[in-house]
Amino acid sequence: MSDRDDDVYQGVARLVEFDAPPGDLVERIQFAIAIEDIDVEAARWARMPALAGVRGDGNGTITFSVDDLTVMVNLTRTGEAHRIDGWLVPAGEHAVEVRVAEHGSTATTADESGRFVLTDVPRGTTQILVRLAGRLSGTVVTPAVVL
Amino acid sequence: MADTNPPWEGLDGSDRHAACMVAARHGNRKALDVLVAELTPLVWHVARGNGLDKASAEDVVQTVWLALLRHVDRLTEPKALVGWLITTTRRESYRARQNGTAQVELSTELAEQVLSRDPMPEAEALREERDQDLWIAFSRLPRRCQELLRLTVLAGRAEYQAVSEALRMPRGSIGPTRGRCLNTLRTLLSDDEGDVP
Numbered sequence: 449m450s451d452r453d454d455d456v457y458q459g460v461a462r463l464v465e466f467d468a469p470p471g472d473l474v475e476r477i478q479f480a481i482a483i484e485d486i487d488v489e490a491a492r493w494a495r496m497p498a499l500a501g502v503r504g505d506g507n508g509t510i511t512f513s514v515d516d517l518t519v520m521v522n523l524t525r526t527g528e529a530h531r532i533d534g535w536l537v538p539a540g541e542h543a544v545e546v547r548v549a550e551h552g553s554t555a556t557t558a559d560e561s562g563r564f565v566l567t568d569v570p571r572g573t574t575q576i577l578v579r580l581a582g583r584l585s586g587t588v589v590t591p592a593v594v595l
Numbered sequence: 596m597a598d599t600n601p602p603w604e605g606l607d608g609s610d611r612h613a614a615c616m617v618a619a620r621h622g623n624r625k626a627l628d629v630l631v632a633e634l635t636p637l638v639w640h641v642a643r644g645n646g647l648d649k650a651s652a653e654d655v656v657q658t659v660w661l662a663l664l665r666h667v668d669r670l671t672e673p674k675a676l677v678g679w680l681i682t683t684t685r686r687e688s689y690r691a692r693q694n695g696t697a698q699v700e701l702s703t704e705l706a707e708q709v710l711s712r713d714p715m716p717e718a719e720a721l722r723e724e725r726d727q728d729l730w731i732a733f734s735r736l737p738r739r740c741q742e743l744l745r746l747t748v749l750a751g752r753a754e755y756q757a758v759s760e761a762l763r764m765p766r767g768s769i770g771p772t773r774g775r776c777l778n779t780l781r782t783l784l785s786d787d788e789g790d791v792p
Contacts, residue, residue: 454777456729460748461751467640469656473635477631478628486664492658
């Protein structure tokens, strides 16, 4: 008997079919990579264990990090939009761009302590880009997350 | 017609991916979208097979594709894309596991899914139960086996010819390592059955 005809293998094949990536993942990735810069460092989402699985409730703190930079953002819902209070470590007057799918982007510059504020940011699939200033160079991008 | 056919049209497997990579190097962003659409299931299953829960797998899949952006110009052999994706995903999955937030028992995920379902017909419920036993047994396999079996299923599909090429896994054959993984799975399943009188 060929293994491919095997019941257990067929079951595994069904499992693999069932365990498909979330329907919107491809679209989110396509959004995330549709950026001008290609020489980017991808920051990883450092989710706290207590927050695992909790996403998109509109409030809370999210941390992304990569070797050169940690990006902390605190979200506050304000009606249909939200306010983003951000903090970049190491501090510096880095340029910050927040892209929201179908809503264009909002840009600002962090102050010398690495803090930045953006108000009235539309909710949706969101990505943050940080163009590093000072001794650091390059662009750090976060994954596209639904905020 | 203003648009000529894209250079990857009509190509399959690694030739198709190579044509997309070359087009992407020349600034064709559509080419990357094609790769993302066609190969995200591969990256996903490598992440899941390496012990990540769904949320962490999503993060890792995005990280891998963002990492590809800077490698578009650096991958010396565009045909080797599938191999690069698999290796990079394994490394990122390992890193996510080291962070310690990435693992949820598969059985917990299943329980959540089942609880959220409406009542279903008996035949379907039976099949569901069989599948659950299988999933739980599958999640106890060594990660190497989980990844291999997931990739074997993908490689068995015509559109994943490049996966079977990258793994040197001729379509229609399973090979001794995969056979051993299936045997381990059978043993885990029959152990479970032994528990229930």
